[in-house]
Amino acid sequence: MTLTMFIQHFFNALTLGSLYALIAIGYTMVYGILRLINFAHGDVFMLGAYFIFYTGTIFHLPWIVGVILAIILTSFCGVIVERAAYRPLRDAPRISALISSIGVSFFIENLAIVVFTGIPKPVVRPDWLVKIIQIRGVRILPLAIAVPIMCFVLVAGLLFIVYKTKPGLAMRAISKDIETTRLMGVSVNKIISLTFGLGSALAAAGGIMWALRYPQIQPLMGLIPGLKAFIAAVLGGIGSIQGAVVGGLLLGFIEIMIVAFFPGLSGYKDAFAFILLIVILLIKPTGLMGEKIEEKV
Amino acid sequence: MLKVEGLHVYYGGIHAVKGINIEVPRGKIVTLIGANGAGKSSTIRAVSGLLKxxxxxxxxxxxxxxxNILGLSPENIxxxxxxMCPEGRRILPHLTVFENLMLGAYTRNDKKAIKKDLDWVYDLFPRMKERTWQKGGTLSGGEQQMLAVGRAIMSAPEVIMLDEPSLGLAPLLVKEVFDIIGQINAEGKTVLLVEQNAYAALKIADYAYVLEVGNIVLEGPGKELLEDQRVKEAYLGG
Known part of the structure; x- marks a missing residue:
């Protein structure tokens, strides 16, 4: 393999990995607070992609306006999902909420098939993102650079909210002890809504950028990226935002590099992700950066 | 300041508190003492809004x-x-001492007033100042209790309720914690204290209630109950 080819693969991996990371953060945040795997998260991601499609093709909004609108609409959907499907089950056994999330996932997918139809739709991409540029023989799409940068900015913003603001403090507190956090005057419901809103906003950003990279969208497009991002979250250590980022990037690199170095195995690239999940669960169930806290009583 | 009338608390089929009356006058220390399961914690948990x-x-x-504040949510209260400073301290082990204290001040926005209370807390507990950036989980049991009390102070309460603050602490630390409670009270905070350590609680309390299986069986000024024969036999080891 030549160096130029490797660099191209590297950027592909970086793009894919940062998209996984963005989606994985949604899983990890919700798990961190509610100990719930939100299986509908991949479908929320799909909604983000459809919203950007409709703002462009039906309402003819400028692309950047569409992006903002799609993100807002998607986080709103995420908040509604929590309200309708998880909040009533807050005190129920955890398995109930898990089953509810699978139900929501099926519901969103099928509703999407009815509303958006099952026919794949082509997404219009701004020219400046898809005009190939050539640097010293390396042919690269601007979006392969823009996507990782955008992801970095979004993750930095999220980390700022989680570690430097009051709602972020409340989020981190809730993840350990809901009752005590309430006793300190935190409205837990508001913070949980915020968590779903933020997670869904990142998923929407992921969906929009996914649609830039794979410009054909269809109602089940969230299924595989959703599962992969879930694997990334487990790989990095579910509950940890930094872990989700590391897990996402790692998974992206593993996938792309396997195909790059062993083209014969490219048909199995999805299988590798799932094998990785099984191995992680067997060897280190807390993931690479999973939290292990010693508590004094 | 706080007047509990005919309070009943149920847990499923269990009737934990059976229509008790308690009065907590402004600026005083009132204590509820009694054995395990007498309904002391249930009473203040009801006041704090945790029980439905x-x-x-x-x-x-x-x-x-x-x-009437019964039925309001804890955050509202x-x-x-x-x-309320809950039983078992319940500090957040993964957050720093500073973050724990700031969580206490969650409902407040006046930065100056928060800073003033923070200085007060550091004054009361100099060790919290030394450990500002340490994770709560790395503190000793006694320090965690102080952090829990400090965190409660940070909400700028008029009434502070403490659930078993002496639980699991060495005698010397128990004394320290009760001294602090006295100091907090001297600063004008009303205190409602739940304790199994009847001796320590009665000594600082202006007024005390003795609970047994959900009923108040005895009440009176703390000093008087200390001398009471029945209290001596049941709670002070003869």
């Missing part, structure tokens, strides 16, 4: 209003100036 299956009234005269 309750009956009766809890009138609160503070924060410029006079109303904290905003009105009643804070």
């Amino acid at each position: 299956q309750t009956k009766g009234t809890i009138s609160y005269n503070g924060n410029g209003e006079n109303r 904290v905003r009105r100036g009643i804070v």
